[in-house]
Amino acid sequence: MTAPRNETATDVDSVRVDLGARGYDILVGAGLLAAAGHYIRPLLRHPRVVVITDSNVAPLYLAAVETALGEADIECTAITLPAGEQTKDFAHLEALAEDLLAGKVGRDTTLVALGGGVIGDLAGFAAAITMRGMDFVQIPTTLLAQVDSAVGGKTGINTRHGKNLVGAFHQPRLVLSDIATLDTLPERELVAGYAEVVKYGLIRDAAFFRWLETNGLRLCGGDTEARRHAVAACCAAKAAIVAEDEREAGRRALLNLGHTFGHALEAQSGFGDTLLHGEAVAIGMVLAFELSARLGLCRPADTERVRRHLSEVGLPVGLRGPADRSWSADGLLVHMARDKKVLGGKLGLVLVRGIGEAFVTHDVDAQDMAAVLDAALGA
């Protein structure tokens, strides 16, 4: 795509998610919101969109997006939902679908998800099921959403049984990542999203992890170039995996490094403020390295290196902070057993042979997992 004449963005990186007719571009740059109409207009079947956003993002960015869409002669209405993980549930999904239908959306109306992973997952799922499928565009405004959740088409909600257990694969038509929006993100949220950035280095790119060891603090501190480079690099890594394995029949499961532990920690802490998703993933990745070291798969020095880097940027790396007396290895294992990656009763886990060498296994003894959790809980 060429930039519009009134483009305020300076440098724009473009990454293609190569899924044939369902393929799409991810654009990464500072100032892209102002050009949203230019980029979205050619993709629309009918020049009408509904922007779905949350109560924190709306006052910051909704007007800018509405103006940009208006400049491209796109009719636009907006729905603002309460901010927070609790919004990603059946009740809000139902209300959203009813609101869309009350607003008389057609199958040719496009939904625009403006916000973090909560809005992207919920709006994407609403797009997947309302009118049996509507087009949608992701405008992610958190680091986590820009490097992970907005890319790859996983949409869904949480249930009382766990995270993301109801959902659909539904690819967006475009991902517009304006890294300038990260400037207003609370530091804790930015750092939590950074855990997903580190994940890409740990999965299969040791050189990227080394780059992060040098540049991570600069990135978290607000350096635009470091942010653009990292977001584009993560999107390229994820796009390659998704193009190869869209529905997680194999390789895509690597993206769950730290997530099986992490989801259990989130469930145990009640999906609230005790542990943000990225923070739970950071602890989960350390646990995955500890378990790998215990099984003789990787060197304890690798675990230390991961722990050091995550700590350096301010991420939690152990359970003693978030855990209270009600937490136990057995309780966490119950949550883990509910994971989507349980196949034939066997839990799928991502383990490592070193930094950048992750692999999936269904062959881990529960006793080893319990031992690692007990040690982390200080039991």
Ligand code: NAD
């Ligand atoms: P989030 O959407 O709750 O956003 C975090 C907070 O930041 C919210 O309070 C939000 O209102 C606020 N916010 C968003 N953008 C802002 C901005 N630019 N300035 C100021 N405040 C802003 O959380 P998240 O961390 O973006 O996403 C977490 C969710 O993503 C979880 O539900 C997780 O399961 C999901 N996820 C999905 C995938 C996937 O592949 N679909 C991958 C990873 C995570």
Ligand code: GLY
């Ligand atoms: N965040 C994991 C995935 O998209 O597959």
